[in-house]
Amino acid sequence: MNDKNSRKKMLNTGDWAVEAEGLVKTFGDNRAVDGVNLNVRAGTIYGVLGPNGAGKTTTIRMLATLLRPEAGSARIFGHDVVRESQIVRQLIGVTGQYASVDEALSATENLVIFSRLLGLGHAEARRKAAELLEEFGLTEAAKRPLKNFSGGMRRRLDLAASLIAQPPLIFLDEPTTGLDPRTRNQMWQTIRRLVRTGSTVLLTTQYLQEADELADRIAVIDHGQVVAEGTGDDLKASIGSSSLQLKIQNPLELEEACRTVEHVLNVKATVSPEGGKITAPMADADRVTDLLIVLRNAGIHLAELSVQKPNQPWMKSF
Amino acid sequence: MKNTMIKPVADRQLTNYVSFGQSVRNSFTMAYRGILKIRRTPEQLFDVTLQPIIFTLMFTYIFGGAISGNVQSYLPVIIPGILVQTVITTSIVTGVQLREDMDKGVFDRFKSLPIARIAPLAGALLADTIRYTIATVLTFTMGYIMGYRPDGGLAYVAIAGILVIVCSWAISWIFAFFGVIARTASSVQGISMLALFPLTFLSNAFVPVNTMPDWLQWFVKINPVSHLVTAVRNLANSGTFGWDFAISLIGAAVIVAVFAPVTVRAYMRRT
Numbered sequence: 147m148n149d150k151n152s153r154k155k156m157l158n159t160g161d162w163a164v165e166a167e168g169l170v171k172t173f174g175d176n177r178a179v180d181g182v183n184l185n186v187r188a189g190t191i192y193g194v195l196g197p198n199g200a201g202k203t204t205t206i207r208m209l210a211t212l213l214r215p216e217a218g219s220a221r222i223f224g225h226d227v228v229r230e231s232q233i234v235r236q237l238i239g240v241t242g243q244y245a246s247v248d249e250a251l252s253a254t255e256n257l258v259i260f261s262r263l264l265g266l267g268h269a270e271a272r273r274k275a276a277e278l279l280e281e282f283g284l285t286e287a288a289k290r291p292l293k294n295f296s297g298g299m300r301r302r303l304d305l306a307a308s309l310i311a312q313p314p315l316i317f318l319d320e321p322t323t324g325l326d327p328r329t330r331n332q333m334w335q336t337i338r339r340l341v342r343t344g345s346t347v348l349l350t351t352q353y354l355q356e357a358d359e360l361a362d363r364i365a366v367i368d369h370g371q372v373v374a375e376g377t378g379d380d381l382k383a384s385i386g387s388s389s390l391q392l393k394i395q396n397p398l399e400l401e402e403a404c405r406t407v408e409h410v411l412n413v414k415a416t417v418s419p420e421g422g423k424i425t426a427p428m429a430d431a432d433r434v435t436d437l438l439i440v441l442r443n444a445g446i447h448l449a450e451l452s453v454q455k456p457n458q459p460w461m462k463s464f
Numbered sequence: 465m466k467n468t469m470i471k472p473v474a475d476r477q478l479t480n481y482v483s484f485g486q487s488v489r490n491s492f493t494m495a496y497r498g499i500l501k502i503r504r505t506p507e508q509l510f511d512v513t514l515q516p517i518i519f520t521l522m523f524t525y526i527f528g529g530a531i532s533g534n535v536q537s538y539l540p541v542i543i544p545g546i547l548v549q550t551v552i553t554t555s556i557v558t559g560v561q562l563r564e565d566m567d568k569g570v571f572d573r574f575k576s577l578p579i580a581r582i583a584p585l586a587g588a589l590l591a592d593t594i595r596y597t598i599a600t601v602l603t604f605t606m607g608y609i610m611g612y613r614p615d616g617g618l619a620y621v622a623i624a625g626i627l628v629i630v631c632s633w634a635i636s637w638i639f640a641f642f643g644v645i646a647r648t649a650s651s652v653q654g655i656s657m658l659a660l661f662p663l664t665f666l667s668n669a670f671v672p673v674n675t676m677p678d679w680l681q682w683f684v685k686i687n688p689v690s691h692l693v694t695a696v697r698n699l700a701n702s703g704t705f706g707w708d709f710a711i712s713l714i715g716a717a718v719i720v721a722v723f724a725p726v727t728v729r730a731y732m733r734r735t
Binding site: 188210211212223225229230231232233235236237238240242244245246247248249250251255259260262263264265291307312313314343344345 | 468469470471472473476478479480481482486489490493494496497500501504505568569570571572573574575576577578579583
């Protein structure tokens with residue numbers, strides 16, 4: 147039965163670590179998260195970029211079963227965060243913005259307690275704690291109470307605590323905020339190593355540079371909504387130029403139109419199927435004339451044409 | 465960090481429910497955490513060490529002559545009464561500390577772990593039985609020093625002590641509930657004291673019931689604290705299990721059955 151179940155899971159989950167649709171969470175009048183969609187492929191680093199108060203933490207807390215979404219749904223490796231929350235908790239590690247470790251206890255005691263809670267035996271828990279402290283360079287401080295830990299040490303211990311069960315998905319909420327450059331680089335290396343062992347990492351950050359450095363794909367969040375999504379290069383390109391938006395009359399011609407746009411403008415275009423809309427960065431405005439002629443000759447009729455200025459509101463934050 | 469690959473999702477055995485055994489194990493681990501914390505900050509034991517000493521001395525010498533003629537004959541009345549009052553008062557601290565504890569980041573981690581939802585609460589409450597034990601032992605010891613020689617013998621005194629600890633653990637679920645729903649630790653203290661003062665003083669803990677007006681006697685007789693005090697007196701002074709013993713245990717069970725689920729629910733809703 148187990149065999150069948152696991153096969154079924156494999157088929158169902160595909161290789162999405164996170165699939166979130168239309169997540170909403172309000173606090174009083176404040177729509178902290180207002181319809182967020184996120185799709186994270188397993189084995190990648192995904193960056194959620196946004197200014198303070200954009201809704202990053204709230205989004206992560208919903209994905210990590212700490213908050214119940216008011217609307218929308220989210221699945222972690224195919225398991226619903228509300229209905230199968232206990233399964234989801236077996237698949238994730240969460241490192242919050244504020245170290246979620248016990249101040250009153252020592253580093254070792256913290257890790258031993260978390261290990262015991264995760265079902266490790268007494269000796270096993272001690273071994274695991276020692277092993278993780280070694281890995282994160284905290285062995286010397288193992289017995290000291292956390293009150294005397296620096297921000298970087300605390301953050302490392304917090305991450306170590308998230309890795310006890312070797313979760314396939316790790317949430318890191320602003321893992322480098324407040325760290326000095328050297329510690330920040332160490333954190334980056336750690337995150338890259340995590341992904342090499344097969345984990346998926348979803349991290350939030352306020353810095354475009356950090357997201358670009360680490361993440362395979364980035365979602366930009368502002369006012370509780372995803373305002374841009376793509377690779378670091380996509381985002382940088384979309385910032386650099388205006389974009390051309392075309393609406394095609396006949397949706398069946400969408401693909402051909404997209405190929406034409408890419409060919410003539412020599413750029414990568416994106417298609418949003420629901421609106422039948424093609425968006426392409428417009429580096430050279432003169433070429434648009436060529437494009438329009440080619441489209442008319444091919445018999446592809448436009449419903450709408452517009453140019454979007456590069457002043458993306460979320461850019462002001464970075 | 466070792467570069468060994470982690471176990472793929474498809475190979476993991478996943479369940480969406482927590483077994484009873486796991487709930488108990490998780491709760492004991494959380495209790496272990498509570499004990500470590502007490503060891504780290506022994507000053508939080510001040511109340512359970514000082515209160516039994518001061519209250520026992522004070523109440524016995526103030527009321528002894530007036531109520532029972534002399535201190536010696538008041539001791540069998542007052543020691544069980546003060547024991548119940550002290551230990552139940554101590555259980556308020558459980559709620560207050562839980563409130564303080566829950567505001568810390570570590571509770572986020574507990575929530576994100578695949579553990580029994582009840583464990584962080586049950587564990588904290590379980591660890592606090594150490595506080596009740598200290599208060600119980602100290603109260604009986606003070607009584608002994610002042611000349612209290614319970615006729616029930618050591619074994620029955622021990623049973624009486626355990627009964628008080630069990631009932632206080634049950635009552636601490638009420639204060640844990642206040643702790644979870646209240647906004648601040650000091651409001652927990654306020655609400656709890658307000659509830660507890662009438663309960664402990666409007667009982668047979670300190671004075672004979674027949675000196676009170678009729679309407680008050682009616683309340684004192686149904687007050688669960690009175691039943692607990694009577695049960696302790698019966699055990700310690702004459703070595704008998706009375707009907708009050710059963711009522712106390714049933715009352716404790718009812719409190720846990722009602723307040724444990726609502727507290728866990730409230731805890732889960734808090735963000």
